[in-house]
Amino acid sequence: MRYSALRILKEGLTGNRGWQPAWREPEPKPEYDIVIIGGGGHGLSTAYYLAKEFGERKVAVLEKGWLGSGNVGRNTTIIRSNYLLEGNQPFYEFSLKLWEGLEQDFNYNAMVSQRGILNLCHSDPQRDAFVRRGNAMRLSGADSVILGPDEVRRMCPYLDHESARFPITGALWQPRGGTVRHDAVAWGYARGADQRGVDIIQNCEVTGFDIRDGRCLGVETAKGPIKARKVAMCVAGSSSRVAALAGMRLPIESHVLQAFVSEGLKPVLPGVITFGAGHFYVSQSDKGGLVFGGDIDGYNTYAQRGNLPVVEDVCEGGMAIMPMIGRARLLRMWGGVMDMSMDGSPFIDRTHVEGLYLNAGWCYGGFKATPASGYCYAHLLATGQSHETARSFRLDRFRLGAMIDEKGVGAQPNLH
Amino acid sequence: MIINHPLLGPRDSAEFVVLGDACLIDRPDGMNATFEELHDYAYVRDNPAGEHRELWYHEQGDRSWLVVTRSTLTHEVIKVDLARDVARARGRSR
Numbered sequence: 001m002r003y004s005a006l007r008i009l010k011e012g013l014t015g016n017r018g019w020q021p022a023w024r025e026p027e028p029k030p031e032y033d034i035v036i037i038g039g040g041g042h043g044l045s046t047a048y049y050l051a052k053e054f055g056e057r058k059v060a061v062l063e064k065g066w067l068g069s070g071n072v073g074r075n076t077t078i079i080r081s082n083y084l085l086e087g088n089q090p091f092y093e094f095s096l097k098l099w100e101g102l103e104q105d106f107n108y109n110a111m112v113s114q115r116g117i118l119n120l121c122h123s124d125p126q127r128d129a130f131v132r133r134g135n136a137m138r139l140s141g142a143d144s145v146i147l148g149p150d151e152v153r154r155m156c157p158y159l160d161h162e163s164a165r166f167p168i169t170g171a172l173w174q175p176r177g178g179t180v181r182h183d184a185v186a187w188g189y190a191r192g193a194d195q196r197g198v199d200i201i202q203n204c205e206v207t208g209f210d211i212r213d214g215r216c217l218g219v220e221t222a223k224g225p226i227k228a229r230k231v232a233m234c235v236a237g238s239s240s241r242v243a244a245l246a247g248m249r250l251p252i253e254s255h256v257l258q259a260f261v262s263e264g265l266k267p268v269l270p271g272v273i274t275f276g277a278g279h280f281y282v283s284q285s286d287k288g289g290l291v292f293g294g295d296i297d298g299y300n301t302y303a304q305r306g307n308l309p310v311v312e313d314v315c316e317g318g319m320a321i322m323p324m325i326g327r328a329r330l331l332r333m334w335g336g337v338m339d340m341s342m343d344g345s346p347f348i349d350r351t352h353v354e355g356l357y358l359n360a361g362w363c364y365g366g367f368k369a370t371p372a373s374g375y376c377y378a379h380l381l382a383t384g385q386s387h388e389t390a391r392s393f394r395l396d397r398f399r400l401g402a403m404i405d406e407k408g409v410g411a412q413p414n415l416h
Numbered sequence: 417m418i419i420n421h422p423l424l425g426p427r428d429s430a431e432f433v434v435l436g437d438a439c440l441i442d443r444p445d446g447m448n449a450t451f452e453e454l455h456d457y458a459y460v461r462d463n464p465a466g467e468h469r470e471l472w473y474h475e476q477g478d479r480s481w482l483v484v485t486r487s488t489l490t491h492e493v494i495k496v497d498l499a500r501d502v503a504r505a506r507g508r509s510r
């Protein structure tokens with residue numbers, strides 16, 4: 001069923017009796033060409049592009065819980081392509097371009113809203129670094145604007161511009177950045193994949209691999225064994241656990257990131273704002289809630305909740321840059337478990353086991369990557385070749401000395 | 417989380433910074449180690465779901481290094497030792 005304004009009108013006039021579930025609930029078949037482990041944003045977009053762009057017909061997505069139960073439904077929904085390094089930036093710009101056409105492509109309202117992202121700077125050297133980053137962004141075809149303090153003041157009069165410690169000296173602005181309704185991304189990709197024949201199987205945890213003579217022949221699941229020519233791991237914060245079932249150790253630690261939402265308020269924030277002297281970022285949802293967050297907690301964890309010291313740190317950051325936030329009441333807070341990789345960048349690669357592939361290491365920035373991650377993973381699975389924008393995301397890059405370390409902090413996951 | 421410091425008693429986790437897996441104590445000898453050993457030491461982790469031994473530094477306290485045994489599923493702190501004692505027990509002199 002195609003969704004359209006006409007359809008809504010017609011259903012409205014006929015008692016809304018024609019709507020159908022957005023995807024089927026099939027039982028797993030004994031065998032597929034490609035099995036994707038993990039029904040988060042990346043797993044579902046991989047399935048969608050495999051079916052739509054690469055003509056794969058026998059694909060299944062196996063999800064441990066329900067669709068959207070992982071980070072795709074827990075993130076703060078920011079999309080942007082404002083990276084510095086050559087290994088990253090063209091990939092994220094590719095992703096932003098896919099976001100721009102996504103709703104028409106998969107016929108689902110994902111509320112892609114390019115309301116802009118403003119990275120504040122607070123010193124001259126930081127402004128210089130932003131100028132350099134802005135230029136790197138432009139080299140990849142992205143948009144970037146350097147703003148002076150007066151322009152930032154006009155845009156966001158309520159920030160603490162004259163703070164003695166961290167005065168706002170300017171900002172890097174990406175007008176094409178913004179936010180997207182995260183759940184709708186999972187649902188839209190799921191529906192689009194399902195329509196093209198992909199079996200999406202929920203409550204189907206993968207518990208083991210069938211590996212013989214260095215070849216992966218299938219997976220063990222809560223619903224029995226399933227054979228596959230290719231098996232694609234795509235489990236975000238659980239990558240080390242799932243890879244361990246295949247005897248692999250990864251350059252990854254699992255960490256928790258917390259997020260916060262205030263009560264609904266009248267429109268006040270035009271787009272996304274990030275504090276440059278502490279860990280704090282904020283945007284306003286379409287319902288009016290201020291959606292904000294900050295740093296990861298910093299210790300290994302698989303519990304999907306954080307601790308109070310980071311709550312305090314995030315609130316201090318908020319008060320430092322946007323004092324009026326102190327009047328807002330907090331409605332909800334939660335945490336999600338993410339793969340923090342050794343250089344802060346992701347992996348889209350094959351593994352040492354033939355027929356077994358890995359998509360992992362997205363840290364706290366994988367939501368914006370959802371379309372390109374799926375597209376590039378599908379490209380690798382279908383053609384055997386890395387997509388040109390994802391060639392650097394190799395699993396063996398630490399062996400080669402080809403790290404993609406945006407922050408330059410080295411092999412210390414909790415600092416990325 | 418409350419860390420039961422062996423010398424100072426219960427301390428708030430906010431006083432510490434976390435380095436990572438306590439296997440970092442076992443640094444291979446740079447003059448003799450193989451490429452694989454050094455690579456794995458620097459970049460690869462077990463990252464278990466369950467009991468995890470990790471190095472915590474009491475930066476805003478007495479600046480001692482601790483080995484904290486903690487559950488990564490519940491955040492329960494199971495055991496806390498001075499890293500010095502752990503390293504000595506593993507035959508490292510300094």
Ligand SMILES: Cc1cc2nc3c(=O)[nH]c(=O)nc-3n(C[C@H](O)[C@H](O)[C@H](O)COP(=O)(O)OP(=O)(O)OC[C@H]3O[C@@H](n4cnc5c(N)ncnc54)[C@H](O)[C@@H]3O)c2cc1C
Pocket residue numbers: 037038039040041042043062063064065066068069070071072073074075076077078079204205206207234235236237238242257258259293334335336337338362363364365366367368369
């Ligand atoms: C609080 C928070 C805020 C964030 N904010 C942003 C942001 O603003 N912008 C941004 O770009 N990124 C953000 N991120 C990061 C982003 O959410 C993730 O990088 C991204 O969602 C990960 O990809 P995914 O959607 O596929 O993950 P998930 O949705 O977590 O998908 C993985 C799936 O695998 C399943 N799974 C695990 N083990 C198994 C198994 N054994 N068998 C079967 N299935 C299994 C899980 O149940 C899960 O559904 C944020 C993350 C958090 C936690």
